[in-house]
Amino acid sequence: MKRFKKYVALGLCTLMFSTIVPVARANTYTDTSEVATQAVLKASDYEAFLATYENAKRPTKLVEFKIGNEQQASPMIVNDYIEGMKEGVYTQEGDRIVWTAQVEEAGLYAIELEYVAEYDRGSPIQRTFYINDEIQHSGALDVEFARTYIDNPSDIGKRDQNQNEIRPSQLEVKKLQKDFVKDSMGYYSEPYLFYLEKGMNTLTIEGVSEPMTIGKVWATPLSEKQSYQDYKTNYQDKKLAGQDTIFLDAEKANYKSTPVLYAQHDRTSPKTIPYDEDAQLLNMIGGTNWSIPGQNLVWEFEVKEAGLYTIYLKAKQNYNRDFKSSRQISIDGEVPFKEFVNWEFGYQPKWQLVELGDENGAYTLYLEPGVHELKLEANLGEVTTQTRKVQDILLQLNNLYTDIMIITGATPDRMRDYRLGTLMPELTGEMTRLAEELQAVADWMSAYSGKGQNNAALEVSARQLRKMSKDADIIPRELDFFKSNNGALANWLVKVRDQSLALDYIAIVSKEDVQLATPNATFIEQFIYGFKNFLKSFSDDYATLGTTTSQTEERPSIKVWIPTGRDQAQVLRKLIDMYFTPHYGIDVDLQLVTAGSLLPATVAGIGPDVALSMGDTEPVNYAVRDAVIDLNRFADFEEVAKRFLPERMVPLTFEDKVYALPETQNFNVMFYRTDVLEELGVQVPTTWIDVVATIPILLKNNMNFALPVSVPRADLIEAGTSTYYTMLFQNGGEIYKDNGMASNIDSEIGLESFKQWTNLFVNYALPQEYDFLTRFRTGESPIVVGNFANFNTLMVSAPEIKGLWGFSLIPGTMKADGTIDHSTPISGSDCFILKNSKNYDASWEFMKWWTSAEIQVAFGKEMESILGPSARYATANLEAFGNIPWDNAFYKVLNEQMKWGRGIEQVPGGYFTGRHINNAFRKVVTGKGDIRETLLDYVYVINQELIGKRKEFGLPVIEQY
Structure with a gap:
């Protein structure tokens, strides 16, 4: 299918447009400011x-x-x-x-x-x-x-x-x-x-x-693998070795290809080996962590007698009802026969004892005495070809959607005739062909694994394509469903690639008629097991993750609260037990709490010594209420502060006192679709002037540029105000003046920056509400400014565009000396010591330990080993940030953008600033209000709140504001 520009981007229109819109300049930071996966x-x-x-x-x-x-x-x-x-x-x-x-x-x-x-x-x-x-x-x-x-x-x-x-x-x-x-x-x-x-x-x-x-x-040279029957003929004179059964605890794999393949605890059955009624033992491996093609586990075992051996696996595949999980099985680095290339495990809700064999009996492998390696590697199995076909079809469908959208826009007028059949004469033929290809895959999948709800995405998409191919005039009315169906196909790709499988043990048998234990408990055993767990649930404390209180001596003890997830808390508990308490001699009572529990607990005098993972607004908010301590009291504070960007300390500082240490950091970068921009002949913009030059080209093709949008949360990086702060900082402005007593956004720089921000929405109708993943994967917004954490979202949830996108520095502002300022807000989570703590020194030792490079790297690796790359930890420790496993090219961009980060000063009443900047934005963009008058009106409201809060806390004020 030829791209749409070959039909309409011709002649006079193109010539006229090129004379009006300047060409976007190439990125100045060729080596460090942008990176794309262009495979x-x-x-x-x-x-x-x-x-x-x-x-x-x-x-x-x-x-x-x-x-x-x-x-x-x-x-x-x-x-x-x-x-x-x-x-x-x-x-x-x-x-x-x-x-x-x-x-x-x-x-x-x-x-x-x-x-x-x-x-x-x-x-x-x-x-x-x-x-x-x-x-x-x-x-x-x-x-x-x-x-x-x-x-x-x-x-x-x-x-x-x-x-x-x-x-x-x-x-x-x-x-x-x-x-x-x-x-x-x-x-x-x-x-x-x-x-x-x-x-x-x-x-x-x-x-x-x-x-x-x-x-x-x-x-x-690649040749087809021999069958088991051919393999067997080579060992017709060999017999079972007669050695005692070799049991391998699966959770004790000798080697893994990824750290996410760690041992786990199975709670579903008392028959999982090993099992303890009172304690949780690590007795299985895999599960949802062993789901990505290419992940492998290797077990070493020793054979004492030469002969034939059979392999049994106690496995469970209750993760993907409509698909099978596949493994390639190799011995000593070689797949012995083709039946082991794709060994499939069908859906079963309980543990199964899987004999590697067929209807004629177990497969026997000849092994010589010595140490051998058994390797199981996840792959797509029999669905490999079909998955690749859907991947290719989806790319073509996304291209078709983009071509159609260029003509109709993302929300076509239902009453308008867009003449798609004339402008895109090959469109209906392409849809017919793709519908047939999709239906063929759907039929194959139904025959392979049976009809299931996951295959419905294939059939629904094929049915809609056939419908649209019969009448091009209805395509605009179906466009929204077309986009939704493409999204469903993308989700199908994610689902079918899920190769989750759990293993309890592996048995290597070399005797006849060996009876292995029944893999599941009887009804009575299972009932008793479940009833005991039910009773234990009344006594288990799910908030406290354990303490390291000494039973033999008095030691300092502190209470630490963490309001994140249980996985994070358990990892921290483990690190404390291994690396903090033994070294520092300080006991830690770590408790998992809700985010809103700290304030009432502090007021009631039952709060912790140290609070972790608090937002940037909290340290100063607690400080003005005399609820946290100034960290300058510690002699080594200045040395500890060097671990972080100076700007990252800005929101934690008030009147020359520092009330917290940063844990994480977030900032924006600019994501872009390499394939779409190449098709349009557009280069990645470097400055806001380049952005203004690029947007008309996108609009001409019914696409658009996207900036962060306002959402009901205090996180400045996700709020729409981050763009305003970006422009304000790049233009040399500040948010507050007179040591935080009044707002400074009513200055000329502040007004001009606000005008620059709102004009992008007024003049170019940038989207004010959108889903990043959907708009970016469809190409509706091929350039999007957003939090760099979206990298993880795209890698996990949008495999169909892998290799078709990248990110670069946020657009900057050209300075008089020719340099480009890429400043952007930087924020994150923090930790601080409550004033009610009875042991400041021990709490400080804990915070120093927690924010050190060694522990931050260890925590990040542990989290990624548990949850995968989607949980990549954005530590604020500069040394540790350099050890996060980013791709080198991506890291260069992040490292460069991080240096341009600007912290947001926190002041009493500062919550009114972001709130009313957004109100002013909506009044100007939606209500068509005057830019200057609107902003000045809201600055007055902001200043009144700042004055009121300063009076409330006994701080000096300037009444003229």
Whole structure:
């Protein structure tokens, strides 16, 4: 389908528009201010590559690449680096290392590497592959390689005061690994193929992010795996070994590809091994954490006698009713036969004892004496091809939606004839084709897993496409449903990629008629188990997460309140038990509370010593009420404050006193769709002048620029006022004057900034209410300013646009010296000491420990290991922020934007400022009020509140305001 601009962006209109609207300038900060994941924009699509070489040979001879002669003397060469690697080359971001190979037979090969994952910040290891100095297809870009993690040996076996097992931290280790260049999303079941010419070929590996040491590199021929029957014929003379059954506790996996694969506690059955009636034991692994294709677990086991062995898995797949979970099973790094390429686990509400075999009996594997590795890796299984088809269809449907929207707008006039059939003559044919393709996938899925509600998205979308293809005139009326159906398909992709699976144990059997234990409890056993848990629920304290009170000696003790989630509280509890109390000798009573409980508890005199995760408005709010202490009283405060951006301390300071330490930080960046902007010929804007030049181009195509919108919350980063503060700071203005006694937004700079802000909405009708994910994924708003945390949302919830977006610095203001000011508000959460505390010194030691780089990094890693990348922790500690596992290119943007952060001064009555700036905004934009008069009226109201609050707290005032 040709894009719409080929039909309408022609002739005089284009010429006239180009003379009116200036072209957006290229970004000044080429290296650090923007980054985009452009995997499908830099090279030909992999499907097109395969079609081009459809008739190419599939050679059978392995080819080994050698490090180029010119690099033999390079200091990056390492020898005997790790067991199994005699020679390797250490590569990091930006390195381009060349390997050469003499190829006897031209054809399609897979590329296989042996490597050791090195550590920098723990972000994904990515490499780009060039064959003879060319990127042959998109699959060669930003290829990801797995790391290796283990349970921290020092944590294994530890228990809390209630004798519950404490989950071990995950520790990255260096281990020699072998893997192919393959699709990290799992949309291709086989490794990517590359075409090598006969003769000398070069393979260039370019470092994109994170270091790795590469040993041998091969061009490997791919051949179809042998069947189990063929495998079995090789061992017809072998018998069962007769060794006692080998039991592997699944939760004690030797190696994991990701730290989220940690041991867990199963509460559903008393038959889960191990089990304790009174304590929570770590007795399973996986679950929803083992859901992403590519995640793998490895268990080592020792065989004493050569012979045939059978594998049993006690597994549970009660996570995805309409789909199956698939695992690739390999022994000692090799998949023995094709039946193990995609071993599927259907939905079952209870634990199942799964025998690896078929209707003819169990599969037997021949094993020699010694240590072996069993590896289970999540993949998409039989639905791989269908998932890839839907991914491709969805991209085409989103393109169609964008093309239609360019003509009709996002909300078409139902009474208008848009002549879509004339302007887009191929539209109905495309819809018919895509409807047929979607229906084919729906039919296949129904035959594969049965009709279910998850497949309804495919059928509904196909049905609507057929309806619209019959009459182009109804498409504008159906456009909103069309967008909704595309969103449903995107959600279907997320759902079908969910490969959740839990494991209790693995049994490796080599005797006939071995009877393994029944995987589930009887009705009576289950009833008794449930009744005991019910009784215990009356005595368990769910608010207190345990204390470390000494039973043998008197030690200082403090009470700490945390109002976040239970996962966060449990991680902090673990860190306290492991790293704080043993070292500092201070007991900590950690309690999980609601956010609004601190104020009444403080007034009642029953509050904590330390409050965590409080908003930026709280420290000064409590300080003016004499409820928190000034941290300047501690001799080492200045040294501790150097951990954070100076601007991050601004909202925590009042009248030269500092009342809190920052924990996290948030700020805005600018997200953009690379594919849409490339199609429109628009460059990423750098300044607000560029934005003003870009918006008409977007509007001309019925798209728009989007800024943060006002919402009913105090968080300035999410409120629409963050844009006003951005412009105010960039223009050299301040929010308050006279040491916070009065508002300064009625200054000329304040008025001009307010005019600049509101004019964007008045003149260009920027959306005042929108859903970031929906508008961005559909392309309605291909450029959106928003909190950088949206990065996690897009990575998790919008896989269909992976590689089609990026983010850059927020638009800036050009200064007289030619530099660009990218200032933007920065805020976050904080911790402080309540004045009613009986032990200030112990509380201060705790806050110093909690905000230290080491503990902030440990907390962030633990949270990400539990909840995945969506829980990435935005610590305010600068050293720790540099150790968050962001992709290197993204980190450069964040690090640059962070330096432009400006803290919002907090003053008594300051809550009126943001509230009435928003009121003034609505009156001007919606009510068409005069800009100057409206803002001045509201500044008067703001000042009256500031004066009133200062009088209430006995602070000096200036009555003239």
